[in-house]
Amino acid sequence: MTSLKKLLLGEQGLVVIFALAFLVVSLTVPNFLTERNMLGLLQSVVTIGIVACTMMFCLASRDFDLSVGSTVAFSGMVAVMASNATGSILLGLVAALICGGLVGTVNGVVIARFRINALITTLATMQIVRGLALIASDGRAVGINDPSFYQLALSRFLGIPTPIWVMALFFVAFGFLLNRTVFGKNTLAIGGNPEASRLAGVDVARMRIWIFALQGLVCAVAGVLLASRITSGQPNAATGLELSVISACVLGGVSLAGGRAAMTGVIVGVLIMGIAENVMNLLNIQAFYQYVVRGLILLMAVLLDNLRSSAAGRRA
Amino acid sequence: MQDFLEFRTISKGYPGVQALSNVSFSVRKGAVHGLMGENGAGKSTLIRVLSGDQSADTGEILIDGAQQHYRSVRDAFHAGVIVIHQELQLVPELTVAENLWLGRFPGKAGVIDRQQLTGVVSKKLAEIGIDVDPSVKVASLSIGERQMVEIAKAVMLDARVIALDEPTSSLSSRESEILFSLIDRLRANGTVILYVSHRLDEIFRLCDSLTVLRDGKLAAHHPDISKVTRDQIISEMVGREIANIWGWRERSLGQERLRVENISGAKLRHPISFSVRRGEILGFFGLIGAGRSEMARLVYGADARNGGTVSVDGVTITADSPPHSIRSGIVLCPEDRKFDGIVQGRSIEENMTISSRRHFSPFGIINPKKEGALADKFIAKLRVRTPSRRQDIINLSGGNQQKVILGRWLSEEGVKVLMIDEPTRGIDVGAKSEIYEILYELAADGMAIVVISSELPEVMGIADRIMVMCEGRIAADIPRAEFDERRILAAALPDVQNANTLSHAQVR
Incomplete structure (x- = not known):
């Protein structure tokens, strides 16, 4: 193998490719490498980035969650409606977290205890929860009464908007959770071989419920930030989010067969998605083409991953 | 009568094991031939080689004097060799007739000729005396009936050699009797049956001749089963030299x-x-x-x-x-x-500490130093051969993987x-x-x-x-x-x- 090939197909291959792509784009696309554009880029990936943290756990344990987009919209909706009704933003946040956590727990219990396929279960809850959001709002956007709700998304710390800080915090926390805790290692183990993990004393069913519950809670956080940014609860917000998030994770090298995941990979995956969109916007490429490009990027990443694992197989 | 099926110096090795070495024997036309041996004696490997599922390293199979060169199960089908495994190969949601025609449905332009489909099957079933309705779904049949259908499939394909691997293991005694009389009829038609079983009574009830395998070698071949006794077969199955590689020594036993x-x-x-x-x-x-x-x-x-x-x-x-x-x-x-x-x-380390890591993880946070030290300790103690504890466990040999699993439990202590x-x-x-x-x-x-x-x-x-x-x-x-x-x-x-x-x- 040549050294270039080795670099591209090695452990950090994706990071190398990302760095190269970033360099090329910075040099060729005007207005890309400006503070304003960078912050805008990061802000555009906040929802995907936050939800990808727990989606990574979900995929790493061989599960799947299609209901995240609906849960984000629903919990954002709940946050706005509850804070409007009670006059307290805090109560709104708590209500959103409870609802998000509840959706996740229901997913987890149905999947782990009743042994229903995760794809089917979350396909069902995705529609149920979207329906609940529409019913609660009668299909219309619900405006935020208290302007300080906007501050969640608008406020800045050290010049950087709060949502970006939240996303960064989540990246660090979930990276730690994955690599340094029993929870993270058990997640990877049950994804690698669920039956062996069960026989080794891991309570697989309980782990899966926790992972889904966590996913619901994190969706609620993303939902609140999104509602604050768009200044209303939108029942149709975040449609198709599940696919973007799963794409980002797969781009980042998370194996759909479970057992393999890395936070750095997921971060890179999220940024690649963001950069592709951002660059196409800067170059005034019509939005319709963006779908095609995003799909192509995903396909290429998966092909690369395939090459990488067969290269690893040959080495072994 | 002449030999119809002949194995000549068949050898087959897997990494670390010689499953078959130089096995030769032959079976007469119209004979039911028993194949016995302990677990791991090489029966399944021989059957696999016969079925075309795996090819022998050396040696050849002759059917009716013709050397066979098949390389796949499909080739073996064409040569008239059909192996019926313990796990039956029928599609439960299709009818008996459909299963029997599977892969070569009669009809024109993709439209199945239903008349021919069931007609031929009912005739065939009647011919060999199997009492099963060809239009019912296989899912509704008992295990014994499914086995009959499987045999009927072999007959439909004009099988000249049918191998049955432990066919009675999940049959009731009545179902077994029905199977035996079916085998008797096939024998009368001149089909060669290779019958693998652990049950000596069945072997004596059915077989004309018998081969015993042991450690991948031919232990005994009896062209006429009436000249052997049950005890003789058992000693042929076990009769090996016991070398003292075990190293057992007396220990004092406690409560x-x-x-x-x-x-x-x-x-x-x-x-x-x-x-x-x-x-x-x-x-x-x-x-x-x-x-x-x-x-x-x-x-x-x-x-x-x-x-x-x-x-x-x-x-x-x-x-x-x-x-x-x-x-x-x-x-x-x-x-x-x-x-x-x-x-x-996942790594050797993670595989080893999957259960024991809770002991050094306050609030679920793993102490990587302790984890590494524990893994290294048991890698050394159990002599796991690996360059590093971070090695993916899949890269280890079977023996070293087993040691890691042992390490998983020994690191638990208690x-x-x-x-x-x-x-x-x-x-x-x-x-x-x-x-x-x-x-x-x-x-x-x-x-x-x-x-x-x-x-x-x-x-x-x-x-x-x-x-x-x-x-x-x-x-x-x-x-x-x-x-x-x-x-x-x-x-x-x-x-x-x-x-x-x-x-x-x-x-x-």
Whole structure:
């Protein structure tokens, strides 16, 4: 193998490719490498980035969650409606977290205890929860009464908007959770071989419920930030989010067969998605083409991953 | 009569094992030929080679004097060789007739000619005397009926050689009788039947001739079965030299450590009881399917129990799940390392500490220094050959993987009962004796050890006492002083006579 090939197909291959792509784009696309554009880029990936943290756990344990987009919209909706009704933003946040956590727990219990396929279960809850959001709002956007709700998304710390800080915090926390805790290692183990993990004393069913519950809670956080940014609860917000998030994770090298995941990979995956969109916007490429490009990027990443694992197989 | 099917110097090796070496024998036209041997004697490999599923390293197969060069199951079909495995190959949601035509439906332009579909099948079924309605779905048939359909399929394909692998293992005695009379009719038509079975009574009932395999070699070939006795066959199956690679030595046994009373579950319906003392290695022997692994999984809580109790050092363990068993000091190294043991894609370290890491993880946060030190300690202690603890476990040899699984439990500390299922399956000789040494050391430290094995020499070599299981029951309990290959094997072989009375009793 040549050294270039080795670099591209090695452990950090994706990071190398990302760095190269970033360099090329910075040099060729005007207005890309400006503070304003960078912050805008990061802000555009906040929802995907936050939800990808727990989606990574979900995929790493061989599960799947299609209901995240609906849960984000629903919990954002709940946050706005509850804070409007009670006059307290805090109560709104708590209500959103409870609802998000509840959706996740229901997913987890149905999947782990009743042994229903995760794809089917979350396909069902995705529609149920979207329906609940529409019913609660009668299909219309619900405006935020208290302007300080906007501050969640608008406020800045050290010049950087709060949502970006939240996303960064989540990246660090979930990276730690994955690599340094029993929870993270058990997640990877049950994804690698669920039956062996069960026989080794891991309570697989309980782990899966926790992972889904966590996913619901994190969706609620993303939902609140999104509602604050768009200044209303939108029942149709975040449609198709599940696919973007799963794409980002797969781009980042998370194996759909479970057992393999890395936070750095997921971060890179999220940024690649963001950069592709951002660059196409800067170059005034019509939005319709963006779908095609995003799909192509995903396909290429998966092909690369395939090459990488067969290269690893040959080495072994 | 002339030889119809002939095996000539067939050899086949897998990494680490010579499954068949220089096996030659032949079968006459219209004969039912028995194939016997212990687990691992090479019967399945021979059948696989015959079926075209695997090709022999050397040697050839002749059918009716013509050398066969087939390289796939499909080629074997065309040569008229059909193997019927224990797991039947029928599509449950299709009808009997559809299954029999599968892959070559009659009709034009993709439209199936239903008349021909069922017509030909009913004629064929009547011809060979199988009483099954061709228009019902296979899913609605009993196992015995499905087996008939499978044989009918072979007949439809004009099979000249039909191999049956343990066909009666899941049949009732009445179904078996129907199968036997079908085999008799096929014999009359001149079909060669290769009949693999552990059941001596069936072999004597059906077969004209018999071959016994042992350790991949031809142990005996009897062209006329009426000239052999049951005892003779058993000694041909076991008659090997026992080399002392086991290194067993006398240990002093302590008080009772594990006590299992009347344990039963979905796959092990008859209650089982036994006990193991401190420092004792109890061997469980039996043929495949005798219920040994099921017993161990029930004790460990891997499968749900219907009843029974497990106690350690006189304390009854109430809950039955792996985490509870581990906390009470009972652990299991599972039979199938690849599917139930190792976590592929993860490191040796993670595989080893998967259970024990909770001990050095306050609030669930792992201390990587302690984790690494613990992994290194057991890599050294168990002599796992690896460049680093971060190596993916899939890269290790079978013996080293088994050591990692052992390390998983030894790093727990406080293990009182170690159950190990097929401790050395697929492991080379050198690593085997290392694993035996580890077991002796653990026993000497007071652990109670249960070793489950399909290899009789292994159980006899390392156990202090042997429990023989047969068809889900304990058939014998033999102390080391009385170890005798024939006695153990005779206890392990099912007896059709007994099975008959039992299944009749159940019907009533």
